């Protein structure tokens with residue numbers, strides 16, 4: 526029996542660890558070939574080996590998603606090898622905790638380079654390829670009979686409201702929601718679906734970093750205690766998200782069941798935010 530993403534070609538940025546790795550493995554398990562676009566060569570190869578264990582292809586591109594030429598080259602190589610790109614998961618992102626009064630232009634630009642500029646131009650490059658895959662007759666009709674691509678961008682509940690101690694991260698994730706809406710409008714005539722997800726508190730290496738700064742260094746708490754406290758205060762479902770919780774919703778947004786969803790930002794947060 527065919528699997529849900531049998532022979533689909535999916536690019537996952539930042540697939541070396543955390544949420545991106547979980548998405549890559551979940552999609553591979555469902556039959557997709559995975560393109561790993563990752564800045565860290567070791568974690569990229571580690572994920573690739575796990576992907577191949579599912580009997581699908583894994584292609585590794587070690588790059589910075591903010592390097593537009595490298596991203597364009599990757600898209601051309603993927604299209605040449607597989608003949609098409611069906612799915613883009615724009616997951617790679619960075620975080621830095623710094624008080625609004627202390628942030629420097631360098632810190633602002635460092636984060637925006639990946640979270641906004643890198644994400645936007647990766648989307649643009651892949652969208653160009655997806656549009657090229659749409660038959661001319663469909664383009665002429667201005668309305669597509671089925672989906673010709675799925676794009677999911679990783680925002681955050683932090684994109685829903687400001688953060689005094691991570692204002693640049695909050696702004697970047699709000700920008701991801703806006704980019705998602707703009708791209709959904711632009712790509713709708715080709716029936717390319719563009720949606721975002723907004724995870725809340727997810728147990729990943731990024732979260733370990735925030736726990737170190739906010740819990741251990743700033744408040745003198747033991748490892749993991751701040752996360753637990755935040756979960757109890759903020760999350761009605763009373764547990765942090767796993768990477769699989771996020772991967773499952775992302776898979777839904779890439780499956781035919783969600784063909785009529787576009788331009789949306791879905792919270793995956795155990796009820797933390799409700800708008």
Ligand SMILES: NC(=O)c1ccc[n+]([C@@H]2O[C@H](COP(=O)([O-])OP(=O)(O)OC[C@H]3O[C@@H](n4cnc5c(N)ncnc54)[C@H](O)[C@@H]3O)[C@@H](O)[C@H]2O)c1
Nearest residue numbers: 539541542543544564589590617618681724727729730731
């Ligand atoms: N962990 C959370 O609680 C949480 C919550 C909401 C949203 N998110 C978002 O989900 C996404 C994944 O988060 P995570 O917790 O798995 O992070 P993570 O730090 O564990 O993993 C991020 C991955 O992206 C890669 N990466 C970073 N910059 C890159 C670049 N310029 N080019 C290519 N690869 C790059 C890293 O090497 C790493 O493998 C991010 O966009 C993050 O902002 C995370």
